Amino acid sequence: MHPFTLERPRDVATAMMLGARGAPATEYIAGGTDMLPLLKDEVLRPERLVAVGAGVLDDRIELGRDGTLRIGAAARMTDVADHEGVGETFPLIAQALLAGASPQVRNMATLGGNLLQRTRCGYFRDVGVVACNKRRPGSGCAAMDGDNRMHAVLGGSDQCIATHASDVAVALVALDARLRLRSLDGERIVALEAFHRVPGDAPQVETVLAPGELIAAIEVPAGAALARRSHYLKVRDRVSFEFALVSAAVALDVEDGRIRMARVAMGGVGTKPWRMPRVEQALAGARCDGTAYRAAAERATDGAVPRGRNGFKLDLMVRTLVRALEIAGGQA
């Protein structure tokens, strides 16, 4: 690791002042489960870290009277997954959390950090590889013609096809989660779906966060709980402690065997957590049966661009989505 200094601010205002200054080169650290590997591999070489875990950022988990779920950015994955209110009202979130990482990592990692984790693209994480536009803008993309079996088929550009690795972000996007962002200018609210950016011609810019700006909290609107029948299905090379090849977050509002409203997002396939509005539209009003599930799921690959070794994801997306819909919605 490149040596660094560590600041432990007393409050979030101090943290933001430290983070907003251009120099010395600064990164925030919370649970550290992604930051430490990035530092060890020297993908990041900050001169200073600013600790923003519990005690600086809020780590409370609250289900409000109006039904809104509010998760402080410093809440740990374990605590959110184990929270009674989350399990009862938004089981999709708990399922997605428990499908991710390992018990040890979940005991350390925060929800804010989870959303900000960097891609698992092997070329990004290996500083011995020259071509990575995300790590070294303008250097090219080794994944385009390389080992891109794990890479994105949606949201990519000719500059970058790295996936976003979070599971819980996929569930949260499906549930219309929004983020409270804090900076020295105050607070603003951004839909999670609009928080991550597709790579375009600037893959190094991954979110809408301004310098020094922090995720303060994640909120899930009460209305999302109406879609009671939900399931998070993750398909991966091994059954534990592995990232998704394809995952599907599905939540359905069903009455008399018909879907009133569907919420669908997929992971492992996009350069950011990928909401599936066309699938949702196809499901709205449909009967809960295999034919309808299949017809809707086929819309998931609209606009998908396979690149060499990841072409299998197109079939796998449809099958994964059909299975998730069968589990969530059952057969009428």
Added chain:
Amino acid sequence: MKVRLALTVNGESREVLAPVHKTLLEVLREDLGLTGTKHGCELGECGTCTVLVDGEPVLSCLALPVAIEGRAITTIEGMAEGGELHPLQQAFAELGAAQCGYCTPGILLTAQALLDETPTPTRDEIKEALAGNLCRCTGYTKILDAVELASMRMGARK
């Protein structure tokens, strides 16, 4: 930049002067001489460096010790009590649940945290609890057997 760290390890207060970028794993092994905690992948993927912090398994290779000051750290050296092996250690030894043994300290501590929380776990609960601990030798069957045996013995003792 070196910092003075006040750590509580296996019930003892320990003071260390260490560079701030040194991980808890490195401080335990190099500064405190507690080499029972093993150095595996260093990237949070193998579970070999697991220690308990306030009774919960965490990865010492991904923890900066400055963030853990004031909390109770338990390493494998703190598992036996007064020279008597913990029932998990006893069961692992009897059933041959270790081959090369490198992953064993991390697995024992992770299993201890499980049994502290869930004294009679199902086989699936044991598997889930140990999902972050890789073993390249045993095939896991004897490890799961040993956790079950320890659980039964600990239940019988109460």
